[in-house]
Amino acid sequence: MYSPRSLQCKLKWAEVEKEQIEFVSRVTDESLKAMLPFRATRASLAHLMQHLANHSTYHRGQVTLMMRQLDAEPVATDFHEFLLEDRAIQ
Numbered sequence: 001m002y003s004p005r006s007l008q009c010k011l012k013w014a015e016v017e018k019e020q021i022e023f024v025s026r027v028t029d030e031s032l033k034a035m036l037p038f039r040a041t042r043a044s045l046a047h048l049m050q051h052l053a054n055h056s057t058y059h060r061g062q063v064t065l066m067m068r069q070l071d072a073e074p075v076a077t078d079f080h081e082f083l084l085e086d087r088a089i090q
Contacts, residue, residue, distance in 0.1 A: 032046040043051070057077075064074040 027045070032044065032049075034045050035042045036045055036048060038048060060077040064077060067074040
């Protein structure tokens with residue numbers, strides 16, 4: 001069963017995931033071209049979304065490395081594994 005803290009995390013993630021789905025469903029070809037502030041410059045929404053995907057890969061690699069340093073077996077983080085897991089749940 002879930003601990004109170006992990007349940008809070010699970011509920012919050014469901015909320016964030018819902019917001020993400022709503023955001024992505026509103027994205028249009030035109031909005032992908034919009035230039036947005038990013039650090040000391042500007043970037044298109046399309047490039048920022050690509051950066052988000054790339055950057056999350058970077059952090060998954062960091063977590064995997066840390067787990068290996070602790071002699072723990074990291075979970076698979078490949079996108080195709082995610083797709084397979086998602087199909088198994090449905």
